[in-house]
Amino acid sequence: MGIVAMRHWLTLPLPWLAAASAFAHDVEEEHATGETLGWGAEWWVLALLALSLMLHVVGARRLWLRMSxxxxxxxxxxxCFACGWLVLALALASPIDGAGSLAFSAHMVQHELLMIVAAPLMVLGRPLGVWVWALPSSLRTGVRPVTHARAVVLFWDVITRPVNAWILHFAALWMWHVPGFFQAALRNNGIHALQHASFLFSALLFWWAVLGKQVGSGARGHAMISLFSTMMHTGALGALFTFSESVWYPAYGDSAWHAFGLSAVEDQQLGGLIMWIPGGLAYVAAGLALMAGWLAVRRPTMLMGADR
Structure with missing residues (x-):
């Protein structure tokens, strides 16, 4: 199988597979027992993380031996995959995960790790083609007809169009920060799982539209507009948290004070700053990196034209 075919396989179910391991920690048990700041996660989250790493190691070895x-x-x-996997594990299986049940600011750190660190690294890592190569040859043969089915290709093309991916990511961010939805996710495991999966799924679509379709000036323009506008609307949401004097999520109670010495308002304002400043800088850094890459490609082309 060629590299082009392997990359095509990546584009189809990556968000579903990666988002499956982003389900939330057991918020119900943590609120009941108070045991939150430890390492580990639910067994199936750890199993998915381990499986993804094992498949990548096996598949990468097979591909490496075939490559000339x-x-x-x-x-x-x-x-990139290794770094993305480590960030995903840090967000889901470290004390950061449990701290999100105690403080909004910690929850914000976790969400930012998922959306602006792990997601773009996973997109750049292109792991799905590698995972496919870890399968037995009989199963690999059966994957191609599924991923190349007309309905699947059309669906993927629609949801990864820059405008559509941007809208889905925008909707996930703003919807889940509505107080009713956010507090429901703090109290219920299933809703919390859906929240995290939505964040990572939409972020993977967003970053694929930005990083995975760099063909022609039109795609470059869409990528820069997506990055700038997302920086603006996430910054606006962060500013709302930062300057608000009222508590948006009273379900946290005084847990941030007992755990970290922060009042509910201070905790919320810190979370807003995390979304606003480091989060915004991540989009700026991504835009600068893309521009540097485009200039590096354009310069040799211009030099060759000048030599003629």
């Missing part, structure tokens, strides 16, 4: 070219690019992709 593009090894340097493949190594970069593998490094």
């Amino acid at each position: 070219r593009s090894r340097h690019r493949f190594a970069r992709q593998a490094a």
Whole structure:
């Protein structure tokens, strides 16, 4: 199988597979027992993380042995996946996960790790093609007809169009920060799982539209507009939290004070600053990196034209 075919396989179910491991921690048990700041997660979350890593190791080894070219690019992709996997594990299985049940600011750190660190790294890592190569050859043969089915390809094309991906990510961010929805996620495991899966799923779509379709000036323009507008609306939401004097999520109670010495308003304002400043800078950094990459590609082309 060629590298192009492997990359095509990546584009189809990546958000579903990655988002499946983003389900939330057991908020119901943590509120009942008070045991939150430990390492670990529910067994199936750990199993999904372990399975994704095992498949990548096996698939990467098989692909590496078959490659005669593009090894340097493949190594970069593998490094991106490894970093993304580590960030995902940190967000889901470290004390950050449990702290999100105690403080809005910690919850915001977790969400930012999922959406602006793990998601773009996973997109750059292109793991699905590698995972497919970890399967037995009989199963690999059966995957291609599914991923190339007309309905699947059409659905993927629709949801990854820049405007559609932007809308889905915007909707997920703003909807889940409505007090009723956010507090429901704090009290119920299923809703909390849906919240985290929505964040990661929409972020994967957003970053695929930004990083995965860099063909032509039109795609570049869409990528920069998506990054700038997302920086603006997430910054606006962060500013609302930062400057608000009223508590949006009273379901936290005094847990932030007992755990971290922060009042409910201070905790909320800190969470807003985390979304506003570091979150906004991440989109700026992504835009600058994209521009540097485009200029690096354009410069050799211009030099070759000047030599003629």
